[in-house]
Amino acid sequence: MLNQIGNYSLYIALLSSILIIIQSPILLNRNNINVSGRIFSLISIQSLMIIISFIALIIAFIISDFSNETVYTNSHTSKPLFYKISGTWGNHEGSLLLWLLVLSIFLLIFTITSKNLSNKYRILTLFFQEIIIAGFLLFILFTSNPFMSLFPIPNEGTGLNPILQDPALAIHPPILYLGYVGTSIIFSSSLAALISGSVNKTWAKHIKNWVLVSWIFLSIGILLGSIWAYYELGWGGFWFWDPVENVSLMPWFCLTALFHTILILEKREMFHSWAVILSITTFSLSMSGTFLVRSGILNSIHTFANDPSRGVFILCFLFILITLSIFIYFFYQNKIKNNFTKTYVVSKETAVLVNNLFMMFFLSVVLIGTVYPIFLEVVNNDKISVGPPFYHKLIVPFLIPFLIFMAIGPNLNWIKDKINKINLQQLLFFILSIIISFIFLKRVGISYLFSLPLFIASIFLFLITIKDFSVKKTNLSQKISHFGFSLFILSVLVNGVLAKEYSSNMKVGDERKFLNKTIKFESLKVNESKNYQSLEANFKISDKNNSINLKPEVRVYDQPQTITSEADIKSTLYSDNFLVFNILKNDGFYNVRYQMKPFMIWIWISIILISFGGILSIVKKNG
Amino acid sequence: MKIKILVLTIFYLIGSFNLSYAANSEKVDQISKNLRCLICQGQSVYDSQSDFALSMKILIQSKIDEGKNDEQIYDFLKSKYGEWIVYDPEINKNTVLLWVLPLILFVFGSILILRKVSIK
Amino acid sequence: MVKNIKLIAVVFLVIVSFFILLKGLNKTNNYSPNLKSSNIDFNFKAKFLYSNEETTLHELINDKDFSLINIWASWCLPCRDEHPYLLNLNSLGKLNIIGINYKDSEVNAKKFIKELGNPYSKIVVDPSGVNSIELGAYGVPETILINNNSKTILKKYIGPLDDKKLADLKMIIKNEN
Structure with a gap:
């Protein structure tokens, strides 16, 4: 019974998707059509259907309906209710349904909150988002249907992997997915803005909230994953540079870069193309993450599902989307306003560019480290492992200048600042950090090559971010996030040295x-x-x-x-x-x-602080 | 009594009989953190409690006692299990891109930024 | 023009990645290293199961033309499934089958042999698992075919023997002769 409900609602949802995809180009050419009309009702129906199917699956898990294959293979009557529910998304099929659910709900929210924007932009966003939804619906219905019936009905299920029976891991996937899926809206809307020629201040202002929302959920999702790894896996480590963890970190770097770029776009009407490229990249990375995790191409502690045909489907889908966006980008590129002015070397704009440079570098290290073994094996048949030492060796030396830039950059003015702004106060703080680091490392008795400069840089950033709370100029949310970040680096360092x-x-x-x-x-x-x-x-x-x-x-x-x-x-x-x-x-x-x-x-607290800065930024703007 | 029964159940389930793996020296921890536990796929030997990892730790300890240095131990294991077992890939013709590509990208990005920035 | 070159370059990169990942999907994740015999220390020491004497791998593989080293344990279920294949191979008489008893208790190991029969010419014990690492093994069961004269490893089977592996094994011996 539940299986049928779930199945049919998914088919209806697919039908609405197709209808919207067909209708959007027609509607585009007509003026004065109100999107909130027919398309809006289709989107509502679609969301409703997906919600129904998701609820059907949850109920099937709660009442242990073993006529459902997903429930049979992933649940057991003796499981506590909480883990029966979380078991819904603790498996491949259910987790994809959750992806889909978040996709459609986000689209609904987008449609409701974008009423004052141009019709063309809205319809195009809906169009791209519906392509993604349709792709996921097809994927779910034909390769990973959570509503497969079993006959004869078994009496008992085979149970859920106990390692997954854990409160942090129960809410970790939904939170992380909210982050991943948020990037799909950024992707669709950037393509829409590109085509409709509205990559500008207004768009930046509108999309900034979505960037923030995805970024916050992704940060908290990563936090929960780390906390879980800390007490469940291994011996007190919280980050293993495991491919599955890396996959969630990559969109985070990208989103962080995007957020800073969007700020410039909003304030100064610069870096239009770069913002669009970053939007496309962010979502591509989220999708690649799903591909890498779900296809079983990786060797990881977390890979639970293993089915090549699913991998092939996501891979094709992913590359269709990427190729499509590349062509759209190149085709409509000249629609982007090009008031290219050079930025002055000492200015906030340059500081953001430098931030982006470092974010892209960290991203490339993680990306290359994660996929290189796969490529090498295919090309050369050699198998290598890329683990923590690799990431540490490449990231740590770059972290030092990055931290110093991060201390100086936010205090610069827009457009043009004086060089002598690097003033006495900052110099004083820097000398202070050298002294503190020196004394600290001396007392601990550690003298690794990078320890001293790394400590100096992070203590410098820490002191500056504390000092910044006394300066009125910059906004509070930024101060909190940046302070959180400096606290994070410092805690990780001290933890690593003193454990x-x-x-x-x-x-x-x-x-x-x-x-x-x-x-x-x-x-x-x-x-x-x-x-x-x-x-x-x-x-x-x-x-x-x-x-x-x-x-x-x-x-x-x-x-x-x-x-x-x-x-x-x-x-x-x-x-x-x-x-x-x-x-x-x-x-x-x-x-x-x-x-x-x-x-x-303090590692956990600092990540909460980082995210809290983002939350404050959203609340303040809308409040 | 109850404890004994449960301990026996656990033995039955783990299947194997682990000999006492004594307190590992710091050196063993340091080396085993850099080794992949080949049967756990994704965990390090240090983090794993599998038979393979436990034997590996005993082996590392005995090699250290024999007076072998880190390099020799890694080489010994690489000769048995291939490059795959170490987490820190050495630079050779297979891995040169892995190490250099991010750096090239960084330089490339810096050049792009320099072109956008004026000193005046 | 520059724009087109950029487009072509990016699309090319995407297509190449696509095919590499597609191929990567069909690769198995189980990895077996290519073990060269030069890397085996044929002098490693081990104790016999049925006596307290010590022996070396060198001494163990002295009999007949081929040796088959089988790593097993009484607690390992697949080893039970594999056992009839070993008995079958033993009946051929061409192979010198050597058992390495992996992380086992002496009592259980002897019981296992008593119950299921003994295909091994000699059995040595590996209580800490270190000897098996010397052979490049991950766990149980694992089987290694060695040419005794040239001291080379001909083949390594990870996991229990089955019909396919048995046929393969017989084929290799036949070709080597």
């Missing part, structure tokens, strides 16, 4: 000394939960002043039978205490790993 870890084999009752702390293995017990059993250990970590208890677990899930190791983490403002244990063969012995990760919580 300490200890591992040992211990029995219940054992005690170990580590630095100035004592680690005591106090007890071990068995817990029974709804869908798993767990072995819970109790460790006491104490130093002179205080003590904490950490209770890591080893869980045995029933459906499917899987073992996971759950770390216990206690966070304070200064440091995280991270402990995991594993079972050994030797009777009664357990392998224990303990880590102290200073300023861990």
